[in-house]
Amino acid sequence: MDTKFCRDCKCHKPVADFSKNARSRDGLAFYCREHLAERSLRSREARRTSPRVQRQAPKELVVPHGHKWCPDCGRVLPLDDFVRTVRSSSGHHAYCRPCHNARSKASRAKAGGSRTYHLSRRYGISAEEADLMLVDQGGVCAICAKAPAAHVDHDHDSGAVRSLLCFNCNGGLGQFRDDPALLRVAARYVESHRAGQLVGPPPGQQWWPTG
Template sequence: MASKFCKDCDDYRPVAEFSSNARSRDGLAFYCRKHLAERAARSRESRRSRPRVQRRPPHGLSIPAGSKWCADCKRVLPLEEFVRTAASKTGRGSYCKPCHNVRGHAAKEKVGGSRTYHLTRRYGITAAEADHMLRRQGGVCAICATAPAAHVDHDHATGAVRALLCFNCNGGLGQFKDDPEMLREAADYVAFHTLRQYFVATFATAGLGPVRPVRVR
């Protein structure tokens, strides 16, 4: 059964428990229906109790040419102090650069911080989902099961996340281009030469002369 991770559940839930969301990558809401309803109720209550924010300059305020009023810090500043945007007639945003940065940081924190922001943009998962995977793997690499799992491994053809790997295993898959046949050949190659060294040393110790094992592919 197809499933999706719900941050509030801290677990995977059947996709039937999620409502639709055209803005998400998979077309489903970020939270299951139960937690989405709870979050919506908290959001409505927060909006009702939140003080009204002044979005327009105070009546009668003089704004010189080449300047703009910041809706957050309530200052009149040169246009150069505002971020560029094609969505405004002036070509500048509604907030000065410091206020814009504060809002950007707050937006990232709202979705789980910069770690979630970058994981979502690159792999389509949240930090909570990555932490859940890490706990299920016991904190170690899904391949070698010894080194700490610090890297998200994904299918480069489909973008699907597979597991969390250590630096060496993740890099190794990349070097072998995720090709199972090449990885099997490499494993056979190492196994053959390890066994070859064992036989050469054993025969030499027994005084049976040089031995040259041949690998048949």
């Protein structure tokens, strides 16, 4: 990989222009160094000027057993009103369901919308990058070159994105476990049987092509 797509530049740049990021699939930051520095500066300024959110319930507030205080809306609600999670000691998220959903929606919008949010989490690419791939492929599957390319194909071992495929080709690779040797055997199998169907067995005999 010699280049990487910068989500702010909206184009591919040399990988040397990107910082390391162990949390991304390719080990590189989502933005080039220039835009990453700009985003970090804006983030620090926002934290400096934004009022601090109180994360713990006020000492004078009484929280009954089986209830929890939401720091966003300030209400004390039953635990059933909080999304469950194994990441906290209480077994529930810090925010009630409406506030949790609002925060999730805001996160998706900040990431560039729901489509970019999910593409980024699963494949490490943005919607703009997927759209550019689609244009480069002429809107069709990278394998059959006929059906619309609607699925992101990636290497299941490395996580690297390969191309965009149609539903059938993407599913076919999965059924063959992404094994090139197995795919070649399947191709020879189909070709040999197709050749046998064209030639046909000798009169009064039955044979099956091998290989």
